[in-house]
Amino acid sequence: MTVHDLRTATTQTARATLAAVPGVPNWREDDILTRARRVAAVAAQHADAVDREARFPAEAIAAAKAEGLMGVLAPAALGGEGASHGEVVEVCYLLGQACASAAMIYAMHQVKAACVVRHGLGSHWHEAFIRRMVADQLLLASSTTEGRAGGNVRSSAAPVTYAGGRIGLERDASVISYGLEADALVTTARRAADAAPSDQVLLILDKADYTLTLTRTWETLGMRGTASTGFALKADADVAQIMPQPYEAIHAQSMVPAAHLFWGAAWAGVAASATERARRFIRKAARGAGGQLPPAAGYLTKAMASLRALRALLAGVLERYEAIQDDPEALAALDFQSAVNLLKVDVSELAVETVTAAMRATGLSGYRNDSEASLGRHLRDVLSAPIMINNDRILTNLAAASLVADLPQSIRN
Numbered sequence: 001m002t003v004h005d006l007r008t009a010t011t012q013t014a015r016a017t018l019a020a021v022p023g024v025p026n027w028r029e030d031d032i033l034t035r036a037r038r039v040a041a042v043a044a045q046h047a048d049a050v051d052r053e054a055r056f057p058a059e060a061i062a063a064a065k066a067e068g069l070m071g072v073l074a075p076a077a078l079g080g081e082g083a084s085h086g087e088v089v090e091v092c093y094l095l096g097q098a099c100a101s102a103a104m105i106y107a108m109h110q111v112k113a114a115c116v117v118r119h120g121l122g123s124h125w126h127e128a129f130i131r132r133m134v135a136d137q138l139l140l141a142s143s144t145t146e147g148r149a150g151g152n153v154r155s156s157a158a159p160v161t162y163a164g165g166r167i168g169l170e171r172d173a174s175v176i177s178y179g180l181e182a183d184a185l186v187t188t189a190r191r192a193a194d195a196a197p198s199d200q201v202l203l204i205l206d207k208a209d210y211t212l213t214l215t216r217t218w219e220t221l222g223m224r225g226t227a228s229t230g231f232a233l234k235a236d237a238d239v240a241q242i243m244p245q246p247y248e249a250i251h252a253q254s255m256v257p258a259a260h261l262f263w264g265a266a267w268a269g270v271a272a273s274a275t276e277r278a279r280r281f282i283r284k285a286a287r288g289a290g291g292q293l294p295p296a297a298g299y300l301t302k303a304m305a306s307l308r309a310l311r312a313l314l315a316g317v318l319e320r321y322e323a324i325q326d327d328p329e330a331l332a333a334l335d336f337q338s339a340v341n342l343l344k345v346d347v348s349e350l351a352v353e354t355v356t357a358a359m360r361a362t363g364l365s366g367y368r369n370d371s372e373a374s375l376g377r378h379l380r381d382v383l384s385a386p387i388m389i390n391n392d393r394i395l396t397n398l399a400a401a402s403l404v405a406d407l408p409q410s411i412r413n
Contacts, residue, residue: 054220055227073088074130080130085325100223108226115202123243139184143233154248179231180212187233212231212232213231261340268351278303296360299358309350334404348386
């Protein structure tokens, strides 16, 4: 049975499987998006406080766990719901409209879950971990940013060490979002001391396997609730916790597509929320002026247009990914990798453009922090999008591919 066969089990079958697995909660009968809307309502209640206090969105993540949303990507055979990437994209979009930090944390968790679910099948340790992720609703954090390498996730300095069936790792983890709140950590590392920086593995660390010593704080303009602090990571674990496939394959087949789709959906949600606030503002202004639109109403049109383009980009790449998700060769192809990397660039830029246009539409009311049309939090949060895995780095890395890629000879193909 392929990963796709497992993943596409019907929701009804998945829920029946959940009910039959000892120790796995029997989640409510509502579908994933209905449960996600309830989580989004909780997230929205606390979004301003999360931003103001720069704190972990504990209420939203607790609600996501209570609704059984952490392990939805796991196949029914391992206790999950066999959710598609499209369903997770929609959850991220809903949460983004409520609280950017909560949405990004959920998105980052699901990126790791996607990697573990796709590449852990057939490994006894990893399949057991997937079952625990569902049963205990574990929150997974990521450690792929290291020291001076910054966002170059395809290079690792710290190597895995081996002794008596155990592995060790000491790493300058310059960014681990919500690291202190996570239940487990998924990290890249150099395969061994004599391996090249690009010869990497991905390993899962349980909470008891590692210690984190704070090295960098997180006092930022936006996305304040993600608590993306830096740590010195020290780990001791079983060698079986290393993912069976090399990170190179995981990166191309799962990490990049999931990251750019899920992150993009979260940013799109922020942009949608800002646009909706601008629309309510323009409607109210028009009613107060006897139906006369205010001069800045044209910026609402701009916001709506860029949001439409953003959503279309996400939908297009999502459809393409789901069509080839079980074809490793197609996923690794230059054309698809270029498209999914450029998705991140384009969506992040359009999200900023959308929120900026929404603020122009609302004028001073959107600029104020004490207005019902306030968009300060939205703008500060979405400005993180172009610099999260910096767009300049992505464009530079793709420049060589652009030199050899054929230009399309038609609009539709």
